[in-house]
Amino acid sequence: MNTGPIRPPRTGPAPLTAAARTSALLTALLAALLGLLATGGPAGAAPLNATATPASTTSAAGDPSPSPVEFTGADGTVLHGLVLAAPAATAGTRGPGLVMIPGAGPGPLAELRAAAEAYARHGVTTLIFDKRTDGYSMTHRDYGQLADDALAAVRLLRTRPEVAPDRVGLWGLSEGAWVASLAATRSAEATYLVTVGAVGLTPARQQAWAYRGYLRHAGVSGSLLDTLSDTSVRQLTAAGLFPEAGYDPVPVWERVRQPVLAEWGTLDREAAPEESATIIRQALDRGGNTHYTLRTVPGVRHNLHLTGDDGYDRPDRLPADYADTESGWIQRLATGLPTATADPAPHQDTRSRALQPLPWYESTWFEAVATLLCLIGFAGYALTGAGRRLRRRPRPTALPRAARRAALAGTAALLGALGYLLFLMVTAAMFPGPVLFGRPVVWLAVQLLALFALGSAAVAAAVALRGRAALAAASAADRARLGALLLAGAVFLPWALSWGLLLP
Structure with missing residues (x-):
């Protein structure tokens, strides 16, 4: 989901209202309505204690070489991950590296392994890791904390012998794009940014738009559209049960200075892609970033995977050319920064709606x-x-x-x-x-x-x-x-x- 219409520029968790904190009744009733969705400290170096085991010897020739790793987040949480080294990497060769951040949900590293292996086969060493469970749940999360976790992963990847320290970037999918862009503003150690299905709206507004789209696709009309996408989302937000509901990504994108590759599928039914692509492009322009590539990918859904149902199904199949264009873009950064280019944004049948405060x-x-x-x-x-x-x-x-x-x-x-x-x-x-x-x-x-x-x-x-x-x-x-x-x-x-x- 979220994903699903469920944010102001802040990096801390969405706090419970005083009413929700003090009333067991309110919590029980509104948690029953949505236990329901499920959906930071200052910038600076997080303590990093990284260890890596030797690369597995079971990978086939030409496949990425996996190395389990662990590292410590800013609050001391130990995170477990996997480095997938490019097959051509040798002791004397250093290439680009990429830390990949998943979308909303539990986020086990297996969720991104196929995508990470595709990048690695194209010469980009990748690091994927299990999302923290301490401090991340259906009703509580902190994008600032997740951004610090991502930067700790960047620091680890920079120490790898097969990775050039000045060529390590961040990749974020959906909610992960909020996290990756925030992390990019906190440290220049991340030298580029790739996003997939990035949302330019607040999480609450985006989730409301997605709910409405899925219901309409199922043939639903009438009162349930507004009840789910408006009333329910606003109630959860007001009760503090929609984490980071009001997070506003626009000021963050205005501060991104790294070269950016932002991609949306033409069949993206979750990110409000036409609005999001426009909002993010305008934010980069206002911030003076002229090194972005905004790309529209035909025939794929929110996560750039193949779709057999006009974007509304969720098959787990990568296109045959997955990571071709992206890896080429990353490799070319070694020879110069890209100029600003943008494809026409994917079409939306309906626009998102602003969510008004509750009377x-x-x-x-x-x-x-x-x-x-x-x-x-x-x-x-x-x-x-x-x-x-x-x-x-x-x-x-x-x-x-x-x-x-x-x-x-x-x-x-x-x-x-x-x-x-x-x-x-x-x-x-x-x-x-x-x-x-x-x-x-x-x-x-x-x-x-x-x-x-x-x-x-x-x-x-x-x-x-x-x-x-x-x-x-x-x-x-x-x-x-x-x-x-x-x-x-x-x-x-x-x-x-x-x-x-x-x-x-």
Whole structure:
């Protein structure tokens, strides 16, 4: 995902709001909505303790020679990696080196090994490493910390006998492009920068755009588009559960001084490539960097891999000519800096949308309290009724039968909506399920349950109003149950509207 519409120029982690920190209720409710996505210190030399084992003797002739390594990040975290030496590298030959940084997610080194081997076969020694697990999760990450890890890897690669120290660069994919560009501004030890699927928007805005695209590709229209790509992303951002949601890459790109090769696939459905390529080019121009190459690669998706479904599938196959152009660009840096060139940016069918701050009536506290009231009223009524039946106690005749139907339907609608939105976010909206009348079947069922719950609650209120005398004779506990249910029905109406359950 993210990737997925989920940032201001900062290098520290996206902090939890005071409300989220102090309220276990808020954290539980909004983490259930998105545990949900899953998505620095000052510049300076990080302590580096690098060790390398001898190169493996199992590689075939002409294949890259792998060497396991480990090094220490700025905070003392030990990171494990693999150096893939170019096949032609000998004790007397030094060539370019490249540290590769993956996109969002766990980021094991195996994820980039095929790409790293392709570069190595073209004469560029590569270093890939397992992303840290301490300080990186679905709800917390720090691009500044990741950038320092990348620079520690650069320092290690500069010490390798097959690598020219002044020819080591950074490569970043998607989220890794945010990290690599930030690292490039912190140290001249990285002498060039290559990015794939770089995003010029904030992570929140980019993720919202990607969600919308994947849903539309599945045939979804209507309220769910806005609910997932706008309401959900803004709620998570406001609650501090979307890491680095407001990170703004533009000021960083304005400070990049190294030569840049930035690439986007024509079938990139995740990076908002037309906007991103334009934004990044303008930022480089404003910063005075005239040594960039912006390249559009035909027929490939976000990570420049082959695609069989117009960019929306995720096959793990490299094109036959993968790394040809990129390695040639890197090798030519030894003879001179490139002049600024840019291909036409990949076309986007839709533009991204700015995400507005939440109004007071949609604030995280307001939503959390409303959700809690609905759960207490609906689920509480259903659970106490079930307990009464288990104890074989008679049903209070003063309580309307419609109240039980409202309780069951309301509970199912509320939990179903939150659970389905959670599923869509965790899966980057790639698997919405069967679609009927422009709505995923699950979402349509939840909408029908919401309508049934509100209708049943209205009937229960009318019956209770007509039978006030009988209700007055009921126990205080039964009257409280019914009162909580009717309050839940009243609160559920605006709640369901805000989450798109009552909209077409």
